[in-house]
Amino acid sequence: MDGNLEQSRNALIQAFGRQSSFWGLGKTAGEMYAVLYFSPEPVSLEEIAKSLQVTKGNVSIAIRQLEQLGMVRRSWQKGDRRVFFEPETDFYKITRSVLGLRHKPEFDQSFLLVEESVQLAKQADSSNKRHTVLERLNMLQEFYRLLDSVVEVVSTMNSDQLKAAAEMFKLLAPVKQGDKEYGMPKG
Amino acid sequence: MDGNLEQSRNALIQAFGRQSSFWGLGKTAGEMYAVLYFSPEPVSLEEIAKSLQVTKGNVSIAIRQLEQLGMVRRSWQKGDRRVFFEPETDFYKITRSVLGLRHKPEFDQSFLLVEESVQLAKQADSSNKRHTVLERLNMLQEFYRLLDSVVEVVSTMNSDQLKAAAEMFKLLAPVKQGDKEYGMPKG
């Protein structure tokens, strides 16, 4: 392979590994996705293993996570019994899927616990403590509900809608004093 | 303490522990925050340790993380040499702080790597592969820039602005699949 492309690929693998780890998906899962993302053609399981120096078993497990999150699809080629993988390249789609499958449930669980906490506090004897606690829990719930509806909206928008909404949101940016045109397209 | 309040507190500790762990802060850090959140008065280091059955050293370290993220403040009481801690209860403020201190830098690092990847790919010999890769990296960068500006906007808005923006976002009606129009405010 062209040396430059090879280096380019390595940089991308690092980037995805980093992000993946940060979001709790595990470094190598992200790296595997990067391998697919960098390849115009679907990649076989063994090739992924070889290029990241990990075992096939490892790939088998990690790739399934990626599949379940809608980040990877498997495909087949006639006359070849191997399984190939290709990346979902639409990040808006991925965002939606990950929000729904990974974040939402975790969210709901916590929200349920907070709800439970509220109910129990309400049953407590009236006291200064009870009062403060309920006040705080109310703020917390308000915040949760807002987040929840944002997740809900994002989850149900298609990619173009998301893009449009994000652009709109971007327009809300307060122009910072003395800042040199932050984040705007040049020219 | 009132038995109900005690149960209520436990539910909250669970909720925060869960979320904290999910967001990569560690379970006990979240639990410690919950202890503070549930107490109308500032809490001493030792009391936190006792109520969560962990060592003071553990609290000392974890609480510092929370401080650095702006989730906890320390305070003192006259005639008492102990340090007390109290929670930041404004979640919008916390969101801003965590985004800026934790997410943004991680983000920027990855973005830098992608940028590097792009530059290297551009230097590669023209080929079908190079073409596809650059195309994909472009999409990726577009997505990153959007996220970046969302983070930027959120980071610079104050709590009321954030609340208002979120409410507005909430009004974006989900539009059925296949519909070409973007969401409009209800009513």
Place this chain on the structure above:
DNA sequence: TAAAAGATTTAGTACGTTTTAAATGTATTA
């Protein structure tokens, strides 16, 4: 100044997660 009360640091340990090597499973071909 010594003693006491507290917070922080440190070195080691326990734990959960990730990864591996090998065994097993499942088609496909001859």
Place this chain on the structure above:
DNA sequence: TAATACATTTAAAACGTACTAAATCTTTTA
């Protein structure tokens, strides 16, 4: 059917992170 080429599961090992107990540091009081 046996041989094969692959994917998946598994049990154990390696690893990293979170936690502990103990030592150390810091401040206050007597």
